[in-house]
Amino acid sequence: MKQPTHPPKWADKFLGWFCAEDLLEEIQGDLHEAWYLRKERLGTSQANRLFIADVFTFFKPYAFEKYSRAKQFLPMMNNYFKIALRNIWHRKGFTAINLIGLTLGISAVVLIALYLKNELTYDQNIPQAESIYRLQNNYREQIYTNMSFPNYNNSSAKIQRTLVNHLEEYDEVATACQFVPTQSDIGGRSKLLVKFGSREFVADNALYSNTGERFQAIFPQEFLLGTPENAFSDFQKMVLTEKLAKQWFGENWRLQNLIGQSVEVQDTLYQLAGIIANPPSNQHFGFDLILHQQEIPSWGAYTYLKLTENANIASVTEKLNSNVETVFPRYNKDGLAKGISAIALPDIHFSQGNLYEIKPTANKTYLYTFGIVGFMILLIIWTNYTNLSVAMYADRQKELGMRKVLGARSQDIGFQLLTEAVLLTLLCFPFCLLLLQHAIPKFSELMDIETSSLFFNSFTFSLLLSLLILTGILSGIYPAIAYGNKSMLRLFGKKMNAFSGSRFFNFRNGLLTFQFVMMVALLSITWIIFQQMQYIQQRDLGFEKEGVIYFNVDDVEKFQQLKTALTAIPEVKSVGANGIPGSEMFNQFTYKMDKTDVVLSDGTMNYLSLGSVKTLGIDCPSCNKLSEGKKRLFLINQTAAEKLAKIKGITPEALVGETVITEPEYENEEYGFGIPYVVDGIVPDFNFFSLKYEMQPLFLNVYQEMPFVYEMLVKAETDNWNGTLAKIETVYKQIENVQPFDVAFLEDRLDKLYTEDRRSGILIGILSLLALILALMGLAGVVSYIAYSRQKEIGIRKVLGASVSDILLNFNKEFMMLMGVSIIISLPISLYFSSKWLDSFAFRIEPQFWMVLLAGLVAMLLVAIVVTWRANRAAGEHPIEVLRND
Amino acid sequence: MTGLGYLEETILLLILSMDGDAYGFSVSEAYEKHVGKSISISAVHTVMSRLEKKGFIQSEMGGATSERGGRRKRIFTATTAGLTMIQEIKEARQKLWNIIPGLS
Numbered sequence: 005m006k007q008p009t010h011p012p013k014w015a016d017k018f019l020g021w022f023c024a025e026d027l028l029e030e031i032q033g034d035l036h037e038a039w040y041l042r043k044e045r046l047g048t049s050q051a052n053r054l055f056i057a058d059v060f061t062f063f064k065p066y067a068f069e070k071y072s073r074a075k076q077f078l079p080m081m082n083n084y085f086k087i088a089l090r091n092i093w094h095r096k097g098f099t100a101i102n103l104i105g106l107t108l109g110i111s112a113v114v115l116i117a118l119y120l121k122n123e124l125t126y127d128q129n130i131p132q133a134e135s136i137y138r139l140q141n142n143y144r145e146q147i148y149t150n151m152s153f154p155n156y157n158n159s160s161a162k163i164q165r166t167l168v169n170h171l172e173e174y175d176e177v178a179t180a181c182q183f184v185p186t187q188s189d190i191g192g193r194s195k196l197l198v199k200f201g202s203r204e205f206v207a208d209n210a211l212y213s214n215t216g217e218r219f220q221a222i223f224p225q226e227f228l229l230g231t232p233e234n235a236f237s238d239f240q241k242m243v244l245t246e247k248l249a250k251q252w253f254g255e256n257w258r259l260q261n262l263i264g265q266s267v268e269v270q271d272t273l274y275q276l277a278g279i280i281a282n283p284p285s286n287q288h289f290g291f292d293l294i295l296h297q298q299e300i301p302s303w304g305a306y307t308y309l310k311l312t313e314n315a316n317i318a319s320v321t322e323k324l325n326s327n328v329e330t331v332f333p334r335y336n337k338d339g340l341a342k343g344i345s346a347i348a349l350p351d352i353h354f355s356q357g358n359l360y361e362i363k364p365t366a367n368k369t370y371l372y373t374f375g376i377v378g379f380m381i382l383l384i385i386w387t388n389y390t391n392l393s394v395a396m397y398a399d400r401q402k403e404l405g406m407r408k409v410l411g412a413r414s415q416d417i418g419f420q421l422l423t424e425a426v427l428l429t430l431l432c433f434p435f436c437l438l439l440l441q442h443a444i445p446k447f448s449e450l451m452d453i454e455t456s457s458l459f460f461n462s463f464t465f466s467l468l469l470s471l472l473i474l475t476g477i478l479s480g481i482y483p484a485i486a487y488g489n490k491s492m493l494r495l496f497g498k499k500m501n502a503f504s505g506s507r508f509f510n511f512r513n514g515l516l517t518f519q520f521v522m523m524v525a526l527l528s529i530t531w532i533i534f535q536q537m538q539y540i541q542q543r544d545l546g547f548e549k550e551g552v553i554y555f556n557v558d559d560v561e562k563f564q565q566l567k568t569a570l571t572a573i574p575e576v577k578s579v580g581a582n583g584i585p586g587s588e589m590f591n592q593f594t595y596k597m598d599k600t601d602v603v604l605s606d607g608t609m610n611y612l613s614l615g616s617v618k619t620l621g622i623d624c625p626s627c628n629k630l631s632e633g634k635k636r637l638f639l640i641n642q643t644a645a646e647k648l649a650k651i652k653g654i655t656p657e658a659l660v661g662e663t664v665i666t667e668p669e670y671e672n673e674e675y676g677f678g679i680p681y682v683v684d685g686i687v688p689d690f691n692f693f694s695l696k697y698e699m700q701p702l703f704l705n706v707y708q709e710m711p712f713v714y715e716m717l718v719k720a721e722t723d724n725w726n727g728t729l730a731k732i733e734t735v736y737k738q739i740e741n742v743q744p745f746d747v748a749f750l751e752d753r754l755d756k757l758y759t760e761d762r763r764s765g766i767l768i769g770i771l772s773l774l775a776l777i778l779a780l781m782g783l784a785g786v787v788s789y790i791a792y793s794r795q796k797e798i799g800i801r802k803v804l805g806a807s808v809s810d811i812l813l814n815f816n817k818e819f820m821m822l823m824g825v826s827i828i829i830s831l832p833i834s835l836y837f838s839s840k841w842l843d844s845f846a847f848r849i850e851p852q853f854w855m856v857l858l859a860g861l862v863a864m865l866l867v868a869i870v871v872t873w874r875a876n877r878a879a880g881e882h883p884i885e886v887l888r889n890d
Numbered sequence: 891m892t893g894l895g896y897l898e899e900t901i902l903l904l905i906l907s908m909d910g911d912a913y914g915f916s917v918s919e920a921y922e923k924h925v926g927k928s929i930s931i932s933a934v935h936t937v938m939s940r941l942e943k944k945g946f947i948q949s950e951m952g953g954a955t956s957e958r959g960g961r962r963k964r965i966f967t968a969t970t971a972g973l974t975m976i977q978e979i980k981e982a983r984q985k986l987w988n989i990i991p992g993l994s
Contacts, residue, residue: 027935030951033961034915040957061932418928718902 005251006810011055019059022555023067031062038775046060055201081423087403088424092431095396098785102392107435109385110475112774114440114468115447117376122453123366126286126353130223130517135311136349139167139324140358142342144667145592145605147358151182151344152304154332161214161298166305167331168215174323176315181218182305185211185291189360190302193554195744197270204253205518206744207269211291212300216241219294230263230278236296236683241277242267243294244251249279260698269295270742285543288352289362306362309346317346340593340668369840370764377771380522382471384775387515388782389479393425394512395789397483404487418484421880425480429472429591434641436468482511485805513822518780520826520863526772528859530828532838532851533765539849540758545886546690548583548621551577552750553729554737556582556715562739563713566613569735575721577729580619581710583612584717586754598663608646609703610692614726617717626660626685630708637684637706641662644701645686659683666703694757695847717750761844780866784874787815790876799883808879815875816868823867828858834859842844894946894975900925901937902976905947906968913936913953913963939964946972 010016016032023031035058042051092099127133141148153159154166166183171180184191187209196207213219216236225232228246235243249257257279267274274295283290289306311317325343328335335341347355354368356359397404404417412420448454487495519558557563563581594605617624629637640648645656648664660683668678681703689699720728729747736745755762791798798811831853838851892991894902901986904920905912918934919926948969952963970974 029961030914030964031935033954033958033963034913034935035954036959036961037915037957038918038931056929061930062935064932064936066936068930786924 010377012052014812018061019853021106022063023672026406027067031067035059035584041196043412047074048227053848054435055819066404072844082215084420084423085427087420088427091396091424091836093399096143098392098396099428101781101785102389103432103435105388105778106385106429106472106475107383107432107439107780108774110432110468110471111436111439111443112771113382113385114436114464115380115443115466115473116771118444118464119447119451119453120133120371120375120684122286123353123371127288127349127368128285128286128351129284132310133349135313135315136222137311137317137346138349138352139307139309139321140345140347142345142843144342144594145342147345148304149306149358149361150184150304151307152332154334156303157300162781164214164299164305168218169322170327171307171309172322174320176311176317176320178310178312179218179221180216180307180309181222182300182307183211183213183215183219183289184302184305185209185289185302185362186531187290188306189364190304192556195746196269197744200252200265202254206291207248209290209291209292210269211294212302213294213296214239214300216294216296222630224310225283225294226281226282228279228305229258230276232278234252239297240272241296242269242274243278243280243296244276245280245282245292245339246281250517274868282539284688285813286353288349288365308349317348321346337671339671340667345788351686359588359654364760367760367844369844370760372611373764373837375839376765377768377775381771381775381778383457384519384522384778384782385475386478387519388424388778388785389429389475390482391512391786393421393479394483394486395785395792397421398789398793399485401495404490405492408492418488419858421475421484421487422480423482426476429476429479433469433472437473440468448605450766452759482638482782488581497733514818515827516783516786517822517829518784520823520867521833523776523779523829524827524856524860524863525837526768526828527863528834528856529838529841530765530769530772531859532834532849532855533768533841535753535849535855536842536845537758537762537765540695540845540847541689543695543847544621545585545754546688548619548719549750549754552719553732553747554715554716554753555745555747557581557713557740558743560710560713563716565739566736569739570718572731573720573728573731573735575724575731576718577704577721578615578619580616580717581613581707582712582715583610583616583620583704584715584750585694586750586757587699588757589693589700593667594669595664595666595703596668597648597652597677599663600651602669604647604701605704607701609666609705611705611707611712612712613707616705616717617706619717620690622687622690623708624685624687626687627706629684630706634684635708638664638681639685639702639703639704639706640683641687641699641702642689643699644703647701651733656686660685664703691847696757696845698846726876740848764841776863777867780870783819783867786876787871788821788877791815791875795881795886797880798878802879802883803887808876811879812872812875815879817872818865819871823860824862827857828862830860831856847868894979896934897937898941898946899976899979901934902941902946902968902972903967905938906973906976910965910967912966915963917966941972942966946975950988 017030020028020499035055038058039051039055046054071350102571130136138149139151141151151167153164155163168180168182171177172270186196187193187737196210198205199205217232220232220236225243227235230243235241241565244252244262250261251260253260265276274297275831278294280294283861292698309320311320323342324331328341332341352361353363354364356367358365388755407417407420557566567579570579589608591607592605593607594603595607596603599825614627614630617627624639626639627637640659642656645659648662649659652659652662663680663682665678665680670678672679687704691699691701692702718732720732732747733745801811801814834856835851837852842848900921901917904917904924908916908920914931914935917938918929918931921929922936929948938947938949944947946969948968949966951992953963954960954964
């Protein structure tokens with residue numbers, strides 16, 4: 005038998021595969037020597053077996069550590085760094101464009117991510133948020149986010165606590181609390197006058213609670229001074245947030261012995277019992293101070309409960325609804341009461357259309373839109389940098405070839421290219437930080453969120469860093485593979501097209517088309533959004549909004565005094581009580597025509613004085629009836645008139661004198677079922693609510709003298725606003741000395757209805773602009789590369805008689821074809837997403853086919869400009885310059 | 891101060907005893923011969939690379955033979971630090987031996 009001279013080859017190869025190169029020689033040598041000796045001593049088969057066993061015992065990290073001898077590793081890395089930095093420096097212009105684009109894009113993406121994080125983590129820092137629920141009242145067709153007290157405003161301290169105490173009797177409920185922030189629809193939105201000895205302050209947002217200990221148990225506050233026990237065990241206690249303490253008492257508030265001092269709020273005495281850390285801004289209720297007192301000054305409160313472990317909220321609401329007679333005796337026989345439901349704390353910020361929600365909620369569609377646009381920008385960046393880095397390496401083929409000659413393996417080349425790409429992106433890191441530092445406050449202002457919640461933290465840093473590295477890797481990976489695998493000879497040979505595929509259908513054109521599609525889509529969506537915002541601004545609402553201001557007045561007597569005093573000011577044209585338009589839909593109820601059976605459920609009722617009707621300039625011929633001795637008129641709008649007339653089978657005009665019964669399910673002693681109203685007249689339609697709602701039946705109760713007043717409207721000359729306002733304020737202060745003068749413009753109020761939509765529009769606009777700039781920058785880079793690689797072709801064309809314009813045309817042709825394809829692809833995308841955005845408006849423009857086409861044409865023009873600009877450099881070269889190289 | 895494990899100490903002693911002819915395979919052979927237990931070549935390599943990192947031994951490439959298919963050996967020699975270390979260990983042991991009653 006022939007003696008084998010070799011240990012098992014496969015094991016040997018395996019060793020060679022996994023073992024670090026610099027260790028291989030000695031290890032393999034040792035093993036071979038051992039095999040040789042063992043073969044003599046123990047025979048071939050035993051030696052082979054031991055050899056294989058030995059190879060496998062080397063299969064461990066020790067042998068994998070490629071660069072375990074660091075002396076070999078560092079010089080190579082050093083070389084990569086040096087070459088990368090040289091290249092970056094060598095192409096300063098190119099690098100600068102790259103850096104600017106990348107910095108802008110990545111910063112924008114980080115901003116969006118921060119914003120989304122802020123929105124999506126609402127209420128998440130409240131411990132066990134998922135076991136905390138808020139009770140909501142379903143009444144008529146709507147959901148009220150608050151619970152009303154059994155006797156509304158006239159509930160005693162004990163009665164106010166009925167529900168909370170009842171809840172705590174359930175085994176499922178660990179604890180329950182209720183509160184009302186002043187900055188909420190049921191809190192009156194008025195400011196509070198706070199007197200600290202001789203010093204006076206104004207507080208914007210106080211949280212009234214009559215269940216402080218339980219509030220602390222559900223929403224734990226961090227006490228910086230004082231203790232929760234002291235603050236909440238007794239009533240007439242005040243707790244300040246750190247923010248307000250700083251604002252009122254300066255930075256050294258801790259040293260001023262504030263705890264225990266007495267404070268006067270709106271003429272009531274409190275004791276300052278604690279100072280707490282600021283509540284996070286992304287919480288569904290905010291406050292600057294807490295007032296713990298016997299009675300909550302409102303007709304209801306926001307009511308929360310925390311479940312015990314493993315308890316189910318459904319069984320709580322079920323029990324509540326079967327115990328309505330104890331909790332809400334009023335609702336027991338009320339056909340309009342549709343029961344109590346509960347909403348989990350984390351869901352509150354995303355609920356839509358509920359009444360009296362404390363803070364504006366977030367529309368998830370908008371959040372997703374931002375997310376998608378952010379991701380699109382990221383994709384544009386990635387495609388840009390893939391394109392650019394491929395282009396950049398095109399004229400470095402020889403360098404890469406040389407490296408191969410000197411022994412670089414394909415993975416070494418790949419590693420080098422990746423290092424360079426990552427290094428370039430990492431250069432942006434400081435610039436991104438700088439930009440973010442300046443952009444975050446502006447952005448927070450635009451989106452109306454608190455800066456502190458977005459500012460620099462480990463999340464921002466790690467997100468930024470990982471995005472940059474990821475971008476580097478993604479943009480470097482294609483050239484790394486494409487060049488790494490090329491043979492030495494091809495690298496030294498003629499310049500090759502790094503993009504595989506045919507002349508038209510190739511990787512680069514695929515990326516470009518993708519960018520163009522997004523460019524056109526974003527442009528047209530932005531355009532459509534702005535059209536809609538303009539439409540809202542310019543639409544005739546059916547009432548006059550110019551020069552109308554309003555403020556809170558809470559009693560009739562004061563209103564009368566103010567009315568007399570204000571009408572004496574020559575600039576004041578008219579004053580009225582209640583009936584300010586421009587709110588979200590509220591108070592929807594059911595109604596029917598007397599002696600018919602069709603019950604409608606889309607009515608809204610409003611109570612206002614004749615002065616308000618005049619102030620708003622609503623055309624009301626039948627209002628004359630008030631001067632004929634009637635005290636109250638029942639008017640219906642055109643929409644209601646048409647609906648009711650159709651049911652009754654008469655003309656709308658004939659409705660005057662007919663009876664409408666509201667809330668026919670409501671059983672009462674006076675009228676039996678419902679409340680009858682005799683129609684006194686018809687008013688033209690006007691948009692009392694936000695344009696997001698359809699024009700709906702509106703019922704107006706117009707009074708000569710309002711029996712109750714909560715707000716006052718004043719219309720004045722707009723010529724000298726500041727002077728007029730000052731006069732009004734002086735008059736106000738003479739009559740009202742407790743409530744601060746807190747005036748607002750009707751126009752601002754109407755604007756505010758669409759704040760979120762405008763914000764989303766502006767944000768999408770900015771992002772689209774950014775996407776456009778990035779895409780065009782990327783395009784410029786690609787065209788430069790193509791122009792460079794086609795230099796000779798262009799030279800020959802020129803020699804053969806082509807003019808510069810011929811060549812430019814030739815360049816543009818290909819891009820215009822891509823652009824055409826992109827416009828067609830983006831058509832359905834743009835139309836779909838813009839109509840999705842418009843869906844939230846009842847009064848809206850229709851996204852049109854031609855809008856997208858027009859946006860596409862604009863984009864096409866921009867592309868043509870960029871292509872011509874970049875290609876012009878190549879076309880302008882003298883043919884001799886480029887052809888003599890060979 | 892980096893210490894030495896039992897195996898590290900033994901291998902360091904073996905390297906010292908082999909005086910310029912210590913490399914992975916030869917050390918594993920010597921270990922079997924003097925200690926009487928078998929040890930895999932990979933274990934010897936790992937221990938020696940650890941000793942080298944700690945600075946007790948140094949290495950250089952040299953001595954290709956035909957059994958090795960012309961591959962060079964990595965020859966290990968002890969450094970001064972290694973020598974001092976091993977002496978210190980011995981002295982420390984000796985002190986302990988000396989205080990065992992009935993043995994000294």
